[in-house]
Amino acid sequence: MHNEKFLSLREVCMKALCLKRLVPPAMAALALIVVFSFSGCGSSVSSGPVEQYQQKVYVIGEIKDPAGSATQQISEIKGPAEATKQIFVNRVAYDGVSADAPIFIAADKVLSLSDTMRKGLQDTYRNSYPIIVVRGGEAEINALLDILGLAQNYTLPEGFPYAELFAIDKEGGITFAWSMYPQKQSNASPDTPDDPLVRTELFRDWISTNGTRMTQKVMAGKQEAAKALAAAAEASTPEYEQIIHGYNHDYTFPAGRNIYKMTWSIYAVHSFEDMSDWFYVKQIGALNSKPGYRNAAIDDYGSQAVYMGSYTMDNWMGGFFSGRDTYISLLTPSPANDISRKEVKSGIEHEFGPDVSFEKGAFPISFGYKVKFSNETTFDVYDCDVFNNSYDRLNNAAWLYQFNTVVGPIRYFLWQGLTDPSYLQRGLFQPVNNWLWKFAPMVRSHTDGQSFRAKFITERRITTHGDVGAWWVSRDPVTILQTDPYEIKVPLPYPPVMMVDNNLSVSKAGQSKAMDIGVDREWVAFCDQPWCRVERANKRLNITVDENTTNANRNAIITFRTLDGIGKATTQLFQSQY
Numbered sequence: 001m002h003n004e005k006f007l008s009l010r011e012v013c014m015k016a017l018c019l020k021r022l023v024p025p026a027m028a029a030l031a032l033i034v035v036f037s038f039s040g041c042g043s044s045v046s047s048g049p050v051e052q053y054q055q056k057v058y059v060i061g062e063i064k065d066p067a068g069s070a071t072q073q074i075s076e077i078k079g080p081a082e083a084t085k086q087i088f089v090n091r092v093a094y095d096g097v098s099a100d101a102p103i104f105i106a107a108d109k110v111l112s113l114s115d116t117m118r119k120g121l122q123d124t125y126r127n128s129y130p131i132i133v134v135r136g137g138e139a140e141i142n143a144l145l146d147i148l149g150l151a152q153n154y155t156l157p158e159g160f161p162y163a164e165l166f167a168i169d170k171e172g173g174i175t176f177a178w179s180m181y182p183q184k185q186s187n188a189s190p191d192t193p194d195d196p197l198v199r200t201e202l203f204r205d206w207i208s209t210n211g212t213r214m215t216q217k218v219m220a221g222k223q224e225a226a227k228a229l230a231a232a233a234e235a236s237t238p239e240y241e242q243i244i245h246g247y248n249h250d251y252t253f254p255a256g257r258n259i260y261k262m263t264w265s266i267y268a269v270h271s272f273e274d275m276s277d278w279f280y281v282k283q284i285g286a287l288n289s290k291p292g293y294r295n296a297a298i299d300d301y302g303s304q305a306v307y308m309g310s311y312t313m314d315n316w317m318g319g320f321f322s323g324r325d326t327y328i329s330l331l332t333p334s335p336a337n338d339i340s341r342k343e344v345k346s347g348i349e350h351e352f353g354p355d356v357s358f359e360k361g362a363f364p365i366s367f368g369y370k371v372k373f374s375n376e377t378t379f380d381v382y383d384c385d386v387f388n389n390s391y392d393r394l395n396n397a398a399w400l401y402q403f404n405t406v407v408g409p410i411r412y413f414l415w416q417g418l419t420d421p422s423y424l425q426r427g428l429f430q431p432v433n434n435w436l437w438k439f440a441p442m443v444r445s446h447t448d449g450q451s452f453r454a455k456f457i458t459e460r461r462i463t464t465h466g467d468v469g470a471w472w473v474s475r476d477p478v479t480i481l482q483t484d485p486y487e488i489k490v491p492l493p494y495p496p497v498m499m500v501d502n503n504l505s506v507s508k509a510g511q512s513k514a515m516d517i518g519v520d521r522e523w524v525a526f527c528d529q530p531w532c533r534v535e536r537a538n539k540r541l542n543i544t545v546d547e548n549t550t551n552a553n554r555n556a557i558i559t560f561r562t563l564d565g566i567g568k569a570t571t572q573l574f575q576s577q578y
Contacts, residue, residue: 047330053347059089063134099129102207132165136166146502154166157181162198166179178252183255185257199254226267244269245269246265248266259286259291260288262284268492272520278437285433288428290427304418307403309402312459316397321446327443328437328439338385379436390427404422406463436548454490457485499569500570504574508548521563522563531548543573553575559569
């Protein structure tokens with residue numbers, strides 16, 4: 001076993017990205033990719049040539065995995081036979097400055113990054129290309145987030161020492177993150193091992209959508225979130241869409257050949273009226289148990305079925321805020337309880353008005369009509385009972401999706417079989433959960449307020465028919481339940497507490513300008529150039545710019561800060577030489 005000690009991330013996070021060896025090669029063979037996805041009973045096995053990702057990708061460090069690893073198709077090609085299995089074939093050693101393609105970083109091989117490479121990563125992220133950490137732990141992934149100027153709030157799910165792949169990029173003001181993990185060692189894992197190539201193909205599909213993640217559906221979700229949050233706050237304003245932050249995180253967990261993928265889409269907005277933060281959360285599952293389904297004869301006299309029995313999803317604020325209703329309120333968790341239906345609806349609906357008129361911060365807005373928002377998704381729940389268990393710990397959003405148990409027997413001469421479970425128990429199940437959280441002002445400044453906890457539990461059923469003594473004798477089937485829990489901390493994307501114009505321009509002659517500020521706490525502003533002076537006046541900033549006599553264009557940066565240190569914003573000011 002490797003027990004190699006590398007530099008602490010804290011020691012180098014300001015100067016270089018420290019990436020240390022976390023696991024021995026034997027454990028690395030079990031590795032997966034990152035999307036919050038969960039794998040359960042099975043997943044399809046690839047056969048024949050795979051579809052390759054032809055676009056260029058940069059590599060920092062040597063990615064060389066043992067046989068069976070999910071990142072085998074990213075590693076160096078060893079020969080013609082292995083080349084036919086490669087997915088990422090156009091790999092180029094990173095030059096440290098380019099910003100025109102995704103970048104893979106070998107977390108267990110690279111000890112540090114130079115300042116030049118750090119800037120290259122920042123430029124690549126700003127250009128909306130993914131940055132991927134291969135086999136990284138919390139320290140390595142949070143170091144990357146720090147380099148990119150993002151909150152260092154990544155936490156590995158319980159029981160996982162590292163992430164096989166962690167990827168992050170952004171488009172249109174929304175952060176997209178993708179994680180995949182090693183197969184969890186538990187009794188609930190299917191007999192058939194997982195296929196690393198299948199998992200790598202999942203990542204190939206995710207990275208192939210780069211540049212097109214901001215679909216009309218995603219944009220519609222952002223607008224729906226703005227309306228839903230505004231409605232919950234009993235106010236509606238287009239300015240909400242300007243400050244709404246989007247965060248889309250996919251998690252993928254393997255359990256044998258099944259693939260369980262959970263996505264949390266989170267939109268956040270800050271209320272300038274009462275300093276509260278609102279989070280609109282949509283939880284989407286893509287739970288594929290088809291590859292691990294089995295209903296076959298186990299001997300000459302009976303059969304055995306392996307299928308899904310239930311999925312449990314629970315989301316709550318942990319630590320200091322666990323079970324407290326003073327600081328956190330849960331609103332409109334959906335879907336509601338629903339039993340014995342073929343489909344169920346999940347969504348949020350609000351109506352407010354008429355003649356809505358108000359002023360939030362520095363933005364006076366008025367409507368003279370009713371505003372109604374309706375966000376609804378329908379999904380199949382055939383042979384599945386839906387139980388909304390939200391509020392059982394005051395502010396948690398929780399659901400149980402419970403399927404029926406296989407019945408039997410089907411009698412034949414000297415043999416007895418079992419009926420098939422429903423399609424959703426042996427195929428793709430796609431539940432959608434929606435809810436709103438309202439946070440009091442102090443939550444965002446507390447350590448426990450930086451993420452929420454999510455538990456995903458799979459219940460796998462193995463139903464076996466007993467031996468047959470005589471062909472006319474019926475024996476009741478016996479069902480064994482095997483549960484497998486996954487617990488995650490999902491980061492929360494807090495919205496800004498200040499709204500300012502990002503860019504201003506003035507003529508050569510100079511002038512005085514007034515700029516409105518959206519803010520709900522005490523603040524200060526200052527400029528980095530003597531020819532530009534600023535003066536605060538309530539929620540307005542008066543800006544005075546001298547005449548430009550330099551015969552050159554010039555720039556200034558106006559920095560805004562709240563006195564409590566929570567808010568910071570900047571405005572770029574340009575003055576022409578003409």
